Amino acid sequence: MDNVIVRDEARCDGCGACVRNCPQLVYEQATAKTVPTIAAPARCFGCLACEEDCPHGALRVHRLPRGMSRDAVPAPGTGLDGERTYDLVVVGAGPAGLGAAIRARMLGLSVAVLERLPSPERSHHPDGGLLFVPPDAYRSTDGPDGLHLQDIDVAFPKELIRERLHDFVFMGPRGQSTRARDHDWKGFPLVSKDAFVEHLARRALERGATIAYNTRATGFEHEDGGPVTGVETDAGFTVHARVAISAEGVTGRLAAKAGVPLNERALCWAYAAEADLPPLARPTDEAGFFVDAADPDKRLPAGVGYWSSGPTVTHLAWGPMQKGKARVLARPVSELLVELAAKDPRVRARLGEPATVDPAAIDGCRVFGRRMPKTSVGDGLIAAGDAFTTCGMMTNIVALRAGDLAAQVAAGALHRNDVSIASLRAYDARVRKIQMIKGMGWMHNLLIQAPFELRAEKLNELYDRLRTLRLGKMMGGGVAEVLFFYLRNTFFLMRRKDLRPYLVP
Numbered sequence: 001m002d003n004v005i006v007r008d009e010a011r012c013d014g015c016g017a018c019v020r021n022c023p024q025l026v027y028e029q030a031t032a033k034t035v036p037t038i039a040a041p042a043r044c045f046g047c048l049a050c051e052e053d054c055p056h057g058a059l060r061v062h063r064l065p066r067g068m069s070r071d072a073v074p075a076p077g078t079g080l081d082g083e084r085t086y087d088l089v090v091v092g093a094g095p096a097g098l099g100a101a102i103r104a105r106m107l108g109l110s111v112a113v114l115e116r117l118p119s120p121e122r123s124h125h126p127d128g129g130l131l132f133v134p135p136d137a138y139r140s141t142d143g144p145d146g147l148h149l150q151d152i153d154v155a156f157p158k159e160l161i162r163e164r165l166h167d168f169v170f171m172g173p174r175g176q177s178t179r180a181r182d183h184d185w186k187g188f189p190l191v192s193k194d195a196f197v198e199h200l201a202r203r204a205l206e207r208g209a210t211i212a213y214n215t216r217a218t219g220f221e222h223e224d225g226g227p228v229t230g231v232e233t234d235a236g237f238t239v240h241a242r243v244a245i246s247a248e249g250v251t252g253r254l255a256a257k258a259g260v261p262l263n264e265r266a267l268c269w270a271y272a273a274e275a276d277l278p279p280l281a282r283p284t285d286e287a288g289f290f291v292d293a294a295d296p297d298k299r300l301p302a303g304v305g306y307w308s309s310g311p312t313v314t315h316l317a318w319g320p321m322q323k324g325k326a327r328v329l330a331r332p333v334s335e336l337l338v339e340l341a342a343k344d345p346r347v348r349a350r351l352g353e354p355a356t357v358d359p360a361a362i363d364g365c366r367v368f369g370r371r372m373p374k375t376s377v378g379d380g381l382i383a384a385g386d387a388f389t390t391c392g393m394m395t396n397i398v399a400l401r402a403g404d405l406a407a408q409v410a411a412g413a414l415h416r417n418d419v420s421i422a423s424l425r426a427y428d429a430r431v432r433k434i435q436m437i438k439g440m441g442w443m444h445n446l447l448i449q450a451p452f453e454l455r456a457e458k459l460n461e462l463y464d465r466l467r468t469l470r471l472g473k474m475m476g477g478g479v480a481e482v483l484f485f486y487l488r489n490t491f492f493l494m495r496r497k498d499l500r501p502y503l504v505p
C-alpha cells in the first residue's frame with residue numbers, strides 16, 4: 001500500500017510516542033530523546049496511530065490511492081474560505097461526514113467538510129464492504145440496478161456492487177459458529193469501501209458541499225466556553241461555523257477534547273490488518289467475525305478477525321486487542337495476519353484452503369473499544385458515526401444515517417437560532433432509535449468485551465451457546481430470531497451469571 005510518512009523535523013523532540021505506538025514497528029529509536037529513524041517505511045499500513053499520537057503534530061501519513069504521487073496532494077485548506085462563516089462545518093469525509101454534508105445541502109445549508117486524507121479515492125480505513133441497510137435507517141430498493149437509499153436519494157449503481165453474500169456468522173476460538181444460512185434470504189450487497197466513500201464524496205460535491213482534502217482539524221474553537229464557533233486546522237486558519245459535526249471516526253478525539261463525553265468508558269485499543277485476496281475456486285458465500293482470548297503462553301493478546309468469501313473477492317482481517325495504545329507485540333501485526341491466513345485451522349476449515357496474503361497488499365487501521373457514551377452532543381457540536389459507538393463498527397449505511405440525522409438536527413437548531421446542548425439533544429434520541437445502534441452493545445459484548453475479559457475456556461463456552469443463533473437472519477432484520485434465541489436460552493442465562501453479561505446487551 002502507498003503510505004507516505006512526512007515528518008516535520010523541527011517539531012520532533014524525540015519523545016518516542018511514534019516508536020511506542022506503531023503496530024508495524026516502522027520507527028526505531030537508538031536512545032531516549034533522540035529523533036527516531038523511520039526505519040521500515042514500506043511496512044507502514046496507514047493506521048495513522050503515529051500521526052494521531054504525536055504530541056507535537058510532527059507527523060503526517062498520506063494514505064495515497066494507487067497512482068497518486070505525493071506531489072499531487074493538495075495544500076491544506078484548498079477550497080476553503082477562511083473569511084466566511086459556514087452554516088455547518090464537518091470534520092471527516094467518511095460515511096457519516098458525507099451523510100451530514102449531503103443532507104445539509106438538501107436542506108439549503110452552506111457546508112464545508114475537512115478531511116485529513118489526500119483524496120476521496122482511498123478511505124480512512126479498509127473494511128469488509130458489506131452493506132446492511134436497516135429498514136429503520138433508510139427506505140431502500142436493492143435490486144439488479146443497484147442500491148437506492150430513497151430518503152437521502154443516493155443510488156449506488158450496479159457497477160459499484162461487487163457481489164452479494166448470503167450468510168453472516170460469528171465464530172469462537174474452537175471454530176464453533178452461529179447457525180448457517182437461511183436459504184430464502186437475498187443477502188447483503190458488498191462494495192469496495194474506497195469506491196463507496198468516493199461515490200458519496202462525489203454526491204456531496206454535486207450537491208454543492210465544499211470538501212477540503214489533506215486538511216487536518218486540530219481542535220474546535222469556543223469563545224468563552226460558549227458553543228463551538230469554528231474548527232482549527234493545520235491550514236493555518238480556523239474555519240468558522242455556526243454549528244459543527246465531528247464525524248472523525250472511532251477515536252472521537254477532537255469532540256472529546258471539546259467536552260463531548262465520548263470516551264469516558266474506554267475498554268481497549270486494537271490494530272487491524274486487512275487484505276483483499278483473489279476469490280476462492282469455490283467461494284463460500286459468507287462473511288463473519290472470529291474471536292480469540294488472550295494466549296499468555298504464546299504472549300498473544302486477545303484478538304478479533306473478520307473474513308468474507310464471494311465470487312469476486314476474499315477478504316481477511318485480524319487485529320490484537322490491548323489495554324493501552326502502546327503496542328504490546330514484538331512483531332508487526334501484518335506478519336501475524338500472514339501467519340494466521342496460512343496456518344489458522346479455522347481459516348482453513350472455513351475457506352477450504354489456507355490463504356496466501358501478500359504483506360505489501362495489507363492495509364491497516366486502528367480501532368478503539370468503548371462503551372457507548374450517554375450523550376453525543378456538546379455546545380454547538382454533534383458527534384456522528386463511529387465517533388460515538390462502541391468499536392468502530394457502526395457500519396457504513398448506519399454511519400451515513402447518523403451523519404444525515406446530525407445535519408437534520410443541526411438545521412433545526414440553526415432555524416431556532418439556538419445551537420446549545422439542549423437544542424441539539426434531539427440527535428441523541430433520534431439516532432439511538434435505530435435498532436442497529438441499540439444492538440451495538442450486544443455486538444460489543446460478544447466481539448470485544450468477551451474476548452478481552454474471558455479466558456479461552458469460558459470464551460469457548462460462550463460461543464458454544466451461540467450455535468443455535470441464525471445470525472445472518474437476525475442481521476437481515478429477523479427480530480423474531482433474537483427472541484427465539486433468548487427463549488431457548490432462558491435457563492442458561494439464569495444459571496450462568498458469569499456469562500450472562502456478555503449475552504445480554
Ligand SMILES: Cc1cc2nc3c(=O)[nH]c(=O)nc-3n(C[C@H](O)[C@H](O)[C@H](O)COP(=O)(O)OP(=O)(O)OC[C@H]3O[C@@H](n4cnc5c(N)ncnc54)[C@H](O)[C@@H]3O)c2cc1C
Nearest residue numbers: 092094095096116124128129130217249385386394395396
Ligand atoms: C475491521 C472492520 C471491518 C468493518 N467491516 C464493515 C463492513 O463490512 N460493512 C460495514 O458497513 N461496516 C464495516 N465496518 C464499520 C465501518 O467501517 C464504519 O462503521 C464506518 O467507516 C464509520 O464511518 P464514519 O464516517 O463514522 O468513520 P470513518 O469511516 O472512520 O471516517 C472518519 C473520517 O474522518 C477523518 N478524520 C479523522 N480525524 C480527522 C481530523 N482531525 N481532521 C480531518 N479529518 C479527520 C478520517 O480520515 C476519516 O476519513 C468495519 C469496521 C472495521 C474496523
